[in-house]
Amino acid sequence: MKRIFINQELCQGCRNCQLACMAGHTAEQSVLYLDLEDPANRAWNFIEAGPHGPAPILCRHCDEPACVIACMSGALTKNSATGTVDQDPEKCAGCWMCVMSCPFGVIRPNGRESKVAVKCDFCSGRPFPNCVEACPTGALTLIEVDAQGAVKKICPPDSMAGETAPEEVCNQ
């Protein structure tokens, strides 16, 4: 499965990843048209102040996801093919058992009315999640974890890497 690896020391707390997440989940797909005051546009990833500077807190799509175990409506499922923890908002009953259970505080009530929970969808369908693409410091990178737990870094194609993804990060 793919996972977003966090290099916390490289995070500058610019929140570009949050803007990209918010914009990526609107119809316009653009930061330019993003209404930051609309609670429906909340980011699904977080930058929180930690003892060693800012820390990106992103859904881990856990191997044994506490949110899925707690979900009594079938809205949250662990996708055995992709490894992602998927959410079906149509099924969500807003019972908040997942919010009560995520040890990292990632899944939250969403939207204006807070009737359903919402979480990272790994930008389903995109080869690279918006947050990874938008991170200018290399704090967020994509990795592939195989069934044996071996980890391999996935580098974005040159066109995406631009000048903001330092080469040494890809060569680690």
Added chain:
Amino acid sequence: MRYLILGASAAGINAAKTIRQLDGAGEITLISRDEQVYSRCMLHLLISGERSPEQAGFAEADFFKRYKVCWLAGREAIGLNTADKKVKLSNGEEKRYDRLLIATGASSVLPPVENLARGKQVRGLHHLADAQAIARLAGETDAAAVIGAGLVGMDAAYALARRGVKVSVIEAAGQLLPLQLDRRAAAKYEQLCRQRGMEFFCGETVESVLLDARDNVRGLKLKSGKTVPCGMVVVAAGVRPNVEFLAGTPIETGRGVKVDEFQETAVTGVFAAGDVCESRETFTGRIMLTPVWPAAVKQGQAAGFNMAGVPKRMEDNFAFRNAMTFCGIPAVSFGFINAPDASYRELIDEDAGVYKKVILRDGRIKGAVLQGDITGAGLLAALCKEGIDITGEQQERIFELTYADFFAQKEDGAFYFDSKRFPSSYPQVTSIKAI
């Protein structure tokens, strides 16, 4: 290998799925009284009319086909012979097994109240048919009474109120949701529910159900002498594990089926999981019933592993946790909801519409009540469960803590709580009386 599973709710379904993932060839049979797989936690949504029975499912629509499980619905176990390894079913059939899972759940109990069993419009709320019957009865009356203001009672009462029925709730404790919330948070919900026309009788018990000559419900008479007029009664005064069919077998039972940390009963090859079993609960460290959804799922999965021959201990058997929403306000609680004695401290954070209380002892979180803003509730629960010492600066900022304060990541990107940086001790609780 022949696997036989009794019950089609959280534990049974998750056990079947787990077994199939580990044993592609084994023969899995699932027996259930239920003729549909549905989430008991969503039954109130059928009463309010927000969901249809079809929308109350929690498993994939093609579950039994996908995981190659033979499902025999509309029947239940009425006897067990552990020597011959066979189960007797209510339709006369007998089923043989090599590994058996008892996940028969619980049933609502009728308290010993005069006329309660006689009244025609009296229902518990535990099965799909109960929810459907309550919804039907609600269409025939304009006033309902709910006995018990626990989560099931409150869900039922709130759903009936949403349908426009005048609802009176009778609760023996001095507040609603007495096991889930402290007085302050309960009072908030009570106030909001009253604004929606609901009536509460806390600290009251029911003496009898008032019936007409044809046993139709006309009201409740309370011990205090008050009368509550109503045309139907929902009983939510607790549940009892479905263990009757195990009488006379070597399966050890207390209030529920006793299991070890591998979910195995006193009889080798026979397992139990979910509301029917009693196991060592993580927060208290005691053997007890653990009737919450996440525990049932995990126990079902653990049982599935062990039945398929892959040893797996049941961990995180944390049953003292609840999540809810009434009147648009979410709440979460876990552990102690009130400080049990003077060795515990209560820290409170209040803001417009938000109430947060954390209970601490020796720098460790022992419980919390969060209402209005439940963001990050899982982190506090994890700190409680892991027994992480947050003495000092973290304790000062307890209501602002995020996972950034504990950030630790494995090579594969998984988060964890680093025991070197944050020494933990297994939670030791000396008294559970206050829970």
